[in-house]
Amino acid sequence: MSWLSPSDWQAVLLSLKVAGWATALSLPPGVFIAYALARWQFPGRAVVNGLVHLPLILPPVVTGYLLLIGFAPNGVIGAALAKLGITLAFTWRGAALAAAVMAFPLMVRAIRLAIEAVDPKLEQAASTLGASRLWVFGTITLPLIVPGILAGAITAFAKAMGEFGATITFVSNIPGQTQTLPLAIYSQLQVPGGEASAARLAAVSVTLALGALLVSEWLARRIAARIAGGRG
Amino acid sequence: MLEIALHHRHTGFTLDIDLKAPAGVTALFGPSGAGKTTVVNAVAGLLRPERGRIAVNGEVLLDTEAGIFLPPHKRRVGYVFQDARLFPHLSVKSNLLYGRRFSKSGSDQDVTRIVEMLGLGALLDRRPASLSGGEKSRVALGRAILSNPRMLLMDEPLAALDAARKSEILPYFERLRDEVKLPILYVSHAPAEVARLATTVALIEGGQLRGIGPAREILSDPSLAPALGMREAGAVISGRVVAQEADGLARIETAGGAVLLPYPSGQPGQPLRLRIHAGDVTLAVDRPEGLSALNILPVVIEQIRPAEGPSVYLRLALGDDHLLARLTTRSVAALGLTEGMACHAIIKAMSVASEDVG
Incomplete structure (x- = not known):
């Protein structure tokens, strides 16, 4: 892809890094919260459900603003993290956090649907055979929801790649630091003569999104066939 | 336990x-x-x-x-x-x-x-x-x-x-x-x-x-039989295959004597449980003659209990086993059946389904 300028290339790589970390780090809590919402009745369930979905319905700039309040070096959580030497505001890590928060509802939704599709009777059967709750989850529930987890992860990755509003509000638009693909496209459109570069980056964006979608569809179909499959 | x-x-x-x-x-x-x-x-x-x-x-x-x-x-x-x-x-x-x-x-x-x-x-x-x-x-x-x-x-x-x-x-x-x-x-x-x-x-x-x-x-408890429903009530007796007859019937020894039933897969000596539906048992005071039914067993009426509608359940002692029969109140009155009375239970061989034998 020599037709990308070094700074374009930098934005693409940064986006992949940010979206990759955002997806990987939000997977474990995503699976846990999806499981809790799908299977457990607990006080505050509606509140948890609401909080998870909040980024989906809030203006992204508001989400970014709330992250800034919480995670800025003088913010409540930011101050604590600063003591550990971790800075989020205006760094790529902050961009990953913003992307993760914005993508989280989509991930939880996909995984929750997959968990709800697993017949609890199978989990009961496993428990009567001697499997503790954790074993049941690891050997029955988890293998059966792999297609859902994959779908959730890919959707979250695509969403993280495209995140704009919360990112620019929380970590600003610093080339090489926090300037992800969408931010780079936006910046190119602000300068005279940047249209060609913007178009190239947009093409990369479309290609990555479509590619991710196709790969996930293919994988999910393969895994679903293996789970329900006839012989072997 | x-x-x-x-x-x-x-x-x-x-x-x-x-x-x-x-x-x-x-x-x-x-x-x-x-x-x-x-x-x-x-x-x-x-x-x-x-x-x-x-x-x-x-x-x-x-x-x-x-x-x-x-x-x-x-x-x-x-x-x-x-x-x-x-x-x-x-x-x-x-x-x-x-x-x-x-x-x-x-x-x-x-x-x-x-x-x-x-x-x-x-x-x-x-x-x-x-x-x-x-x-x-x-x-x-x-x-x-x-x-x-x-x-x-x-x-x-x-x-x-x-x-x-x-x-x-x-x-x-x-x-x-x-x-x-x-x-x-x-x-x-x-x-x-x-x-x-x-x-x-x-x-x-x-x-x-x-x-x-x-x-x-x-x-075979007549007071519990109504709970089973009238199509399902019926006692279980144990038996043992004695011989396979040439016509496909099995001769089975029970506590009240031998019965003939269609059970082609039975091996001589094999123990069995037979379920006889209460509705398939007919009673006769005297041993009947000229009857197509193959199995006529001597029994003693132990209990008579009212059932649904115009009918009663009778518990019949067959040796140390029991049969359950369901008759109309009218028949019981006409024959003068009472508890303690000896009579004959008639069971058509063909009324016993193969799923009831085994």
Whole structure:
């Protein structure tokens, strides 16, 4: 892809890094919260459900603003993290956090649907055979929801790649630091003569999104066939 | 020894049961909605009753008063569900071995023996989706046994199968009962299954225990017969094949003499249980002549109890076994039948279906 300028290339790589970390780090809590919402009745369930979905319905700039309040070096959580030497505001890590928060509802939704599709009777059967709750989850529930987890992860990755509003509000638009693909496209459109570069980056964006979608569809179909499959 | 005492209310339904059953197969028997599955789920720990105590061979699984509730995975009860519930993502072999990693004892010999006993050898590499209903039932049974349980629970394991599959599976269950020697709690509303498998029958109706005892006594009790429904009431007697006749009938020795029944697969010497529907028994005061029915047995009327509509149930002593007959009140009056009277029970050979013999 020599037709990308070094700074374009930098934005693409940064986006992949940010979206990759955002997806990987939000997977474990995503699976846990999806499981809790799908299977457990607990006080505050509606509140948890609401909080998870909040980024989906809030203006992204508001989400970014709330992250800034919480995670800025003088913010409540930011101050604590600063003591550990971790800075989020205006760094790529902050961009990953913003992307993760914005993508989280989509991930939880996909995984929750997959968990709800697993017949609890199978989990009961496993428990009567001697499997503790954790074993049941690891050997029955988890293998059966792999297609859902994959779908959730890919959707979250695509969403993280495209995140704009919360990112620019929380970590600003610093080339090489926090300037992800969408931010780079936006910046190119602000300068005279940047249209060609913007178009190239947009093409990369479309290609990555479509590619991710196709790969996930293919994988999910393969895994679903293996789970329900006839012989072997 | 199985002790179950339960009190549980659930959306307008109250289950209130207290029963003790000896070793062997205990059938929870009764109409649909009687609360049988609730009892089994409480024993498995899948349901937490309001009050109760459950113990198997002295080991307490549940005691609400003492605050004991063993979670399902610590109860070691093998549960065979009506819908098999095989794990779809695992092979038959992995399904069978699923419970073994959680139980300390059990050898590879057991696996070989159970796989052979249930005829599963050719299925081991298959996935549950490719199995027939009868094969799924057998795998579910094997999976429960191989988890090394202290007892087995079976909730209508045959209900989802057609008659042909049922008669294919029943012999496996009988072998299991005779070879594996685990206490078994068996839920059914099919008298034919209960008659063939059960050592003890607990009759449950409307959440209450109506009667419990040996199968032959409960099924021939005229005061319990109405709970079974008039199509299903009928006693069980034991017999032994004496000979196969040339015309395809089997000569079977019972406590009240020999009977002839269509049972072509019987081997001489083979012990049997025969279920005789109450509606298929005719009574005659004197031994009738010129009758097409082949089986005329001397009996003594033990009890006469009113049944639904213009009919009564009669319990008939046949040697040390019992028959149950259902007659109209009018016939009883016309013949002057009374308790203690000796008479003749007539059973058409062709009225006994093959699923009632075995």
